[in-house]
Amino acid sequence: MATKQMCDSWDRADSLAEFRDRFILPDGVIYLDGNSLGPVPKTTPGRVANMIEQEGGAHLIGGWLADGWMEKPLILGDRVAKLIGAGPGEVAVVDTTSINLFKLLAAALRLRPERRIILSNHENFPTDLYMAQGLSAWLDQGHELRLVDESQIEAAIGDDVAVVMLTQTNFKTGRVLDMAAITEAAHRAGALTLWDLAHSAGAFPVALNTAKADFAVGCSYKYLNAGPGGPAFLFVAERHQALAEQPLTGWLGHENPFAFETSYRPAVGIRRHVCSSPGVLGLVAFEAALEIFEAADINDLRAKSNALCDLFITLVEERCGDFGFELLSPRQAGLVEPLLRGSQVSFAHPEGYAIIQALIRRGVIGDFRDPHVLRFGFAPLYLRYGDVYDAVDQLRQVMDGREWDDHSLKERAAVT
Amino acid sequence: MATKQMCDSWDRADSLAEFRDRFILPDGVIYLDGNSLGPVPKTTPGRVANMIEQEGGAHLIGGWLADGWMEKPLILGDRVAKLIGAGPGEVAVVDTTSINLFKLLAAALRLRPERRIILSNHENFPTDLYMAQGLSAWLDQGHELRLVDESQIEAAIGDDVAVVMLTQTNFKTGRVLDMAAITEAAHRAGALTLWDLAHSAGAFPVALNTAKADFAVGCSYKYLNAGPGGPAFLFVAERHQALAEQPLTGWLGHENPFAFETSYRPAVGIRRHVCSSPGVLGLVAFEAALEIFEAADINDLRAKSNALCDLFITLVEERCGDFGFELLSPRQAGLVEPLLRGSQVSFAHPEGYAIIQALIRRGVIGDFRDPHVLRFGFAPLYLRYGDVYDAVDQLRQVMDGREWDDHSLKERAAVT
Numbered sequence A, B: 001m002a003t004k005q006m007c008d009s010w011d012r013a014d015s016l017a018e019f020r021d022r023f024i025l026p027d028g029v030i031y032l033d034g035n036s037l038g039p040v041p042k043t044t045p046g047r048v049a050n051m052i053e054q055e056g057g058a059h060l061i062g063g064w065l066a067d068g069w070m071e072k073p074l075i076l077g078d079r080v081a082k083l084i085g086a087g088p089g090e091v092a093v094v095d096t097t098s099i100n101l102f103k104l105l106a107a108a109l110r111l112r113p114e115r116r117i118i119l120s121n122h123e124n125f126p127t128d129l130y131m132a133q134g135l136s137a138w139l140d141q142g143h144e145l146r147l148v149d150e151s152q153i154e155a156a157i158g159d160d161v162a163v164v165m166l167t168q169t170n171f172k173t174g175r176v177l178d179m180a181a182i183t184e185a186a187h188r189a190g191a192l193t194l195w196d197l198a199h200s201a202g203a204f205p206v207a208l209n210t211a212k213a214d215f216a217v218g219c220s221y222k223y224l225n226a227g228p229g230g231p232a233f234l235f236v237a238e239r240h241q242a243l244a245e246q247p248l249t250g251w252l253g254h255e256n257p258f259a260f261e262t263s264y265r266p267a268v269g270i271r272r273h274v275c276s277s278p279g280v281l282g283l284v285a286f287e288a289a290l291e292i293f294e295a296a297d298i299n300d301l302r303a304k305s306n307a308l309c310d311l312f313i314t315l316v317e318e319r320c321g322d323f324g325f326e327l328l329s330p331r332q333a334g335l336v337e338p339l340l341r342g343s344q345v346s347f348a349h350p351e352g353y354a355i356i357q358a359l360i361r362r363g364v365i366g367d368f369r370d371p372h373v374l375r376f377g378f379a380p381l382y383l384r385y386g387d388v389y390d391a392v393d394q395l396r397q398v399m400d401g402r403e404w405d406d407h408s409l410k411e412r413a414a415v416t
Helices: A004-013 A017-022 A043-066 A069-081 A097-111 A126-139 A150-156 A179-188 A269-273 A280-295 A298-319 A352-361 A385-400 B004-013 B017-022 B043-066 B069-081 B097-111 B126-139 B150-156 B179-188 B269-273 B280-295 B298-319 B352-361 B385-400
Strands: A091-093 A117-121 A144-148 A161-167 A192-196 A215-218 A233-236 A344-348 A367-369 A373-377 B091-093 B117-121 B144-148 B161-167 B192-196 B215-218 B233-236 B344-348 B367-369 B373-377
Touching (some): A043 A069, A043 B043, A069 A091, A069 A269, A097 A161, A097 A192, A097 A215, A117 A150, A150 A161, A233 A269, A280 B280, A298 A344, A298 A385, A352 A367, B091 B269, B097 B126, B097 B161, B097 B215, B117 B150, B126 B144, B126 B161, B144 B150, B150 B161, B150 B179, B161 B179, B179 B192, B352 B385
Parallel strands (some): B117 B144, B161 B192, B192 B215
Antiparallel strands (some): A091 A233
């Protein structure tokens, strides 16, 4: 059985231990919700304030060019590309995950004009399903969002499927879909793939181009630590860029925005998927976070993430084994493709909601998902083995003391 | 003829003079480009940094509810509403101007399903035209963007027009369209109106509900001083809210986002036009700016804006009258509806581009628009009568010394 002493010794030997001090973390809290909203680096507030004062104050309108604000979506895109297995010129940081999904789903459907099925799974995060419903209804061309169970995806890819639209990492269970195998099955059937990397990017090395993925979107404020509502990103494989067009044709996606032409002409490359003047504050905050990812190795992060998650599973089963927790996440994580589990561990328990509330009162921040899922994210940049030990210790005390109750903090814990 | 002494005395008597000190403004610069990107209040950097450190650091995931992040789009919307003549619950602060235009144009077209014409004018800002083109192409139902000259709008509103989509204030000339008269003409023909308030909001008291406008969008980073790429807003008149639906159906527009239902159901009211988790940094920066507008009276701002613009026209004509400048903006501004001129003054000159560059080198920041437009914005919150005098004095020196040349700073000055 793992002891606190053993955990502390692993922390002392941890080559990533130095990174914890780079983040703003509240005192007395073990934060296991970085899969929902990550903490930001200590450099972020000053970086953003400095941008506003120095670039904004000194350059004002000149900042759009003097400080490269206009180019930031593409420059940051190239930096994100390295974390998700994409190449230069394939990623832009822009807008929100949902809006980017709308753009790229529209682009993908247009590349398969004779097909009408968008295939996804019941377990997908609802906003992705909603955006597909909204787009289908507005196109009014008979498109249908077909939902199957996670285990049935590959079997369901028939030759009527235009796009296979999936979130790679299940937000409730942390299960990771086999991007390469599903993409291969999709391509065999003549379909395209659109991957949501919300709980993948920054959590493990995503391999978009190795898997031959077609399109992808993702989020910066979960494992990537860009701060609340940080900008999203989108990926279009280089081979699709000449033909992929999307309907949100704003002036910054125009081939020559400053010509102020009356008719839209899409820019060459990934830029045509940028729409509006970028929200510079959010981009600057994301830059501060990306610097940390560039100082760490994503493969080292993955190895520690697996170790933290494995330790949590082991300790919960050893120390809380009598209390009826059922492991929902895959027991195996995987270090090389195909990966099986993201950087989170979920357990089911009939009193799950109340148990999470009791843990939060004790300073262990996990979250709850209907109907009875306790969800814990393990971000290796700022979590220690000792934190895992202490979190399970608190859980044990909650269970021993039957501390669950029903007072309503449900919404507070319920943000994805 | 106005003298510098007279200008200084007007500044001493100006009841709005105190506001200038609240903004971050570079030394030695007369900033006449606040219609493109406004400076931010001195409180903004600290406010944003503090939000990141305190709310973000202390509350992390809890911030979405404990700090009201989720509600900010609607709370700020109600504050913006007061500046644009809208009521509570009619405005949300969200996404970008272009994306909001796409949403509301789609919503408006759906309310007029038997009609296919989107009417706008050649002089409209290109991104609005591009978004309408993108939407029309994707709907693939025969919609057409019909462009007429600004002076022909009312006459062109036939009974085939679904939506009259206009930017209230011409970005090149500052001419203000008669929102009430055009809206009345549109309604008489059975059409709806969609107004872009990009160069209106914060520049003068917009009167959406008095004009019976149907839909509107706008920008926070011009006259509203929210900072680079600050969040945009949208307005849906209360009478349309039950039926108006838009295609970007993200989870935060769902009637119950936290139920994680599989099918989208639009929220009641303006909330259905919110799509994604809000970019909190941009919203907090906007809050800092709105506080200033709540301390000033928008009618006082309008009166001073008119006085600054009138003074500029008079001085240019008096002191630079021999150099071939042609006034492009309306000579009359108006204090009560219908307003005729926004808060900017534009002149045409064959050497316009080079003259603007020479002025910028002298610290007078205006901007240039093709083919030969010199554009000067006059934001009464931070500009003085003495600044107007000095700007014209610099212009006179540029003209006397034939300082124009052709070195290329075109793009730098060319951001709307």
